[in-house]
Amino acid sequence: MEIQQQVLKFRYHIGVALLVLGAIFAALQLAPRFLNVLAYFWPLFLSTALFLALVLFFAKTQTFSHSDDSSLPKPAEELLDFVAGHHHDPPLDARHKSD
Template sequence: MEIPQILFKFKYHFIAGLLLALTVSSFAVLAPRFLTVLAYFWPLFLSTALFLALVLVFGRTSSAAAAGGNSNNNIAGEVFLDYVAGHHELQLESQASRSD
């Protein structure tokens, strides 16, 4: 008689475990296969991979060009960043001082 009373104390644990097992098994049965998802999203994966490859290529080539000693590229980049950040007054002052 003691064992059923002890098990009755854990009835919510058993119900939660059963619900979790049913949920996981239903996801496993109802979810699409990996190849189906891959077949649907392959253009997105491909375009993202190409974009990241281009970012890496342009990043390496622009850093190599900047390391070549051409300081005009760095100045132009700083002026552009100041303009985008909204520091228009600083841009005009920095252009005037650099052109002298």
């Protein structure tokens, strides 16, 4: 009788565990094999690897001169200021002036 009481006490836990095991088993049986996925997506994997290799190559070979930063235009900072709402109002143009 004690075993039945313990089983009834944990019936929801056992049910959830059985459902999870069934879902894992079904996923393993129905999912495509890894080699099939690799065979289908190998061009994507190869192009991504080449792109990342080029990014690393250019990052290592690019030289930056930090001495002339004040003379360079900073359009990204202007864009961020505009998006953040810290922009100046443009002068009113007669063609776009609302009456």
